[in-house]
Amino acid sequence: MPKKSRSRLWFLVHSWLAMPIWCFMLIVCVTGTLAVVSQELVWLAKPEVRASKTEAGQQRMGYDQIVSRLHSAQPDAVISAIRRPGEDHFALLVDVSYPDTSVARLYVNPYTGAIQGRSSSFDFRQFTRALHGWWLVPFSNGYSWGWYLVSLLGLPMLASLVTGLVVYKRFWKGFLTPRLRFDQGARIFWGTFTA
Template sequence: MARISNRFWFQLHGWFALPVWLLFSFICLSGTIAVLSHELTWLTNPAARADNPHKLPAKPVAELVQTVQQAHPTAAVGAVMVFEPYLVNAVVFTDADKPQAIAYVNQYSGEIQAVEQGLTFIGFMRALHGWLLFPWHGSYSIGYYLVSLMSVMMLGSLITGLIVYKHFWQAFTRPKIRTHQGLRTLLADLHRLAGVWSIWFLLIMSLTGLWYLVQAIFWHADIDIEPHAPLVAASQLPSQLDSKPTPPIDFQQAMDKAKQLYPQFAPAYLHLPEHNRDMYQLMGGGDHIFYDQYAYQVSVNPWTGEVADSRSPADMNTLQVISHIADPLHYGTLGGLWTKILWFVFGLVLSGMSITGFMMWGRRTLKGASKSRAQVVQAELGETV
């Protein structure tokens, strides 16, 4: 078997990343911003800050829901989102003049600091990075496929780059940046050095991106990774239902059920019943740092108070485990603010690598084209002599 030349691997490395460098750079940059979207929201939007000058304990989430319902008597609260302690709780509701609104409620003071309508900055950045704001057609989005397919190119660039860069491990102990040998040499040194120090990051982004691609295929094929939330059995409903029945189990009691089942339960997304057969769907994190904030799920029947379904990391199969550890690894949330900052820095490095790679490819391509034209001219001149 003939030995494959280093030039082949170099050209393959370029073709893995450079033809779509603009899209790739945009995805990297938007993801980098999305990593710190919560912190940027706190920095730029005073209404989203959960100020607590008197060091008060956080109020029960059910009490915050009551506050919103008192302020908007005709509103129907659909869900509550709980973020970091320095951000307010977001109570999602609908009203006669508000098709969908979010009340920013300070969990320490109980004050409604703002009511917003439309997409939040956090939601916008996640949607922009996750599926480029392409519409969803049922269970799939072309944008989601485009973004997740970048993981194939990233992994290919990583593998071919390591093949091209001989003895790459020397960059850890003897980094080399030559600043006085022209722009091409400087770009090459920066690109190689950043690539070597980002191997771990590139591998994490590639593997989690590949999982998102598999997940997209599952969604598109209607293959459920996790079972759907159960519905209340028709036989468990009261025999006489008025137009707006009130279940005997309220939100606070449902939260108490989740806490009794999982003492470490830290609420993240809390869905209230939308119709008579719907249940309280309570999702939160726990004491497993590698799992996301939805690893614990509890379904509480609002008519009987029974826990109809529950899931935790101990109950998950392999695909469910991957599904719940992918986001913390991809967005760097597993260690809190410090790992987010680390992911942000290496996200900038990755974005810069895509730009320097394109610049190197562009200069090489232009130089090669100029050389080819010169050879053609010389050949034509030789034929006329």
């Protein structure tokens, strides 16, 4: 097979790999982007998620202090978990259960120990991560075929990467010496801008 026709074959394989899966890929990428910033979006939308200091230089309370404040505010609550987010401006998530077998997830200010509100069992953060991870396909028999579908998306992406490297030889030269052609029309300018 001549070299020219081999290059064309690789190019056709590379370009057609994306055709059947572009919509699926777009949804996975958009939901992945939302999942990355979902905690911050929840922080912006819900004031009870925010942890604010009442005075300058105030330190976070220890777990024992948080537990004692929660027991004084809700004496019948049994604490099962306390989650501390990575950033200081987020409230603690405290899972509690009550004698009537109900459960709740509370937002607790780590500086004052005050209960700021309740979290729903399935919030926006969990929704975006579930939509990205397994397309909200329900689990049956311990697995979700949506999770496998999202995972299998890696195979055409890998094939597209390999064929792209074969088709676009020495692609790194464009990164090291970018060249924008302003004088040859809009199509060529935007082609060199995105390349």
